[in-house]
Amino acid sequence: MATRNRSRGGRRRKLPKVQRVGAYAVIIRAGAGMEPEILLSRLSEKVTPEERWTLPGGGIDHGEDPRDAVVREVYEEAGVPVEIGADARVYSVHQAKAWRLGRRVNSHAIRIVYDGWVPHDAPAPQTMEVDGSTAEAAWLPLAAVTSGEIPTSPLVTDALDMHAPTRNQRLAAYAFITRPVDGAVLLTRISPRGYHSGSWTLPGGGLDFGEHPRKALEREVTEECGLTCEVGELVDVHDVNVVGTAPNGRHEEFHGVHLIFAASVPDGAEPRVVEQDGTTDDVRWVTRADLADLPLLDVVAAALAAEKSESGAE
Structure with missing residues (x-):
């Protein structure tokens, strides 16, 4: 794919390279007689005007352990404590022309996905961050997510395809x-x-x-x-x-x-x-x-x- 745009003088210019590493969690619960549910975050309008849900998580701060980043992000987005498993799956997404923060960039996203779980007595999800990328968090029926009834980001589909209890x-x-x-x-x-x-x-x-x-x-x-x-x-x-x-x-x-x-x-x-x-x-x-x-x-x-x-x- 091309990674250059035309400048005003007709010459091609390189798009700025933006690389982002994020950490996320697949959090599913299903008690006896209870249909499985998954904890997801809905992206705010500043990210997309359309309804779109994704895995709780986000960017890793410089020097931050990915597991610590997941714990922090899940609390900021859903207001619940989370424990993270030892294993992770890594997804790499390269978009040579992507729209990020009001400009075209050559984007490379690396996403580390863990299995996570929250205590039985955890409070109902409540977004703690103000004016962030998350509008709300909720437990949603897993069947409605996998069927496509609930609109989600590709990360959710990719992670669930590989997830196993x-x-x-x-x-x-x-x-x-x-x-x-x-x-x-x-x-x-x-x-x-x-x-x-x-x-x-x-x-x-x-x-x-x-x-x-x-x-x-x-x-x-x-x-x-x-x-x-x-x-x-x-x-x-x-x-x-x-x-x-x-x-x-x-x-x-x-x-x-x-x-x-x-x-x-x-x-x-x-x-x-x-x-x-x-x-x-x-x-x-x-x-x-x-x-x-x-x-x-x-x-x-x-x-x-x-x-x-x-x-x-x-």
């Missing part, structure tokens, strides 16, 4: 504990900090690195239920694969592998929630008759099915 595999141990007197099952309820908020599951949780599954289960039952337990035999291995927003706000494809152990607690033990601001907000003995009235995770059904299969085998 962060893969996270987690090994966890769970306890199937029944009360001898009536067969009631000990269950815990997931707090708003968890993905399946309001659902009931077996007591237990993820293994720390190097931790034995039985020791992990003893620890988790104490933390979640305030009880000491004796861990018995492995009764089933259950797994689940979901795509959604993790407790820390990150968009993930989650694969959970669940080791279900039979376990017991002292007779007459009454559970209570011990951990504060965790993923458990209630714990109780649930009778078999009441199980059908509660939203249960599949791991509970797997434990009950294993119990039934064991009883049938006997």
Whole structure:
């Protein structure tokens, strides 16, 4: 492409070269039963008279780390805190004749795009900068963005074409504990900090690195239920694969592998929630008759099915 214009004397003149390096974030959220949404910024009229949305982010200041630039820009444009992943994708756009700030230039834009996530309790988006390049920020339906219903910059399309949820595999141990007197099952309820908020599951949780599954289960039952337990035999291995927003706000494809152990607690033990601001907000003995009235995770059904299969085998 030509990079020169005619001067008044008829001679070609070189267009001024303008190079800009910017850092941006793809921020997606999708809870259980919630359609995926993406955080975007709408460009102000000083940039374009047409409605156009783009990824939150912007130019990197001299000497500024790109990740720090994203954190700063997202707050300026949307008023929310953001965490940035370790990996990035780089896009290079060269326009030999581009209109920038009221003049023709030979433009080269380098765009560094990270995956980002905001906390569950982050405030609603609100543009903090005044008279800047962003008119507003909002969570928008991802389907409407990818379909083109919502007008976006090419950067959004390019970034989403290459975006994939962060893969996270987690090994966890769970306890199937029944009360001898009536067969009631000990269950815990997931707090708003968890993905399946309001659902009931077996007591237990993820293994720390190097931790034995039985020791992990003893620890988790104490933390979640305030009880000491004796861990018995492995009764089933259950797994689940979901795509959604993790407790820390990150968009993930989650694969959970669940080791279900039979376990017991002292007779007459009454559970209570011990951990504060965790993923458990209630714990109780649930009778078999009441199980059908509660939203249960599949791991509970797997434990009950294993119990039934064991009883049938006997």
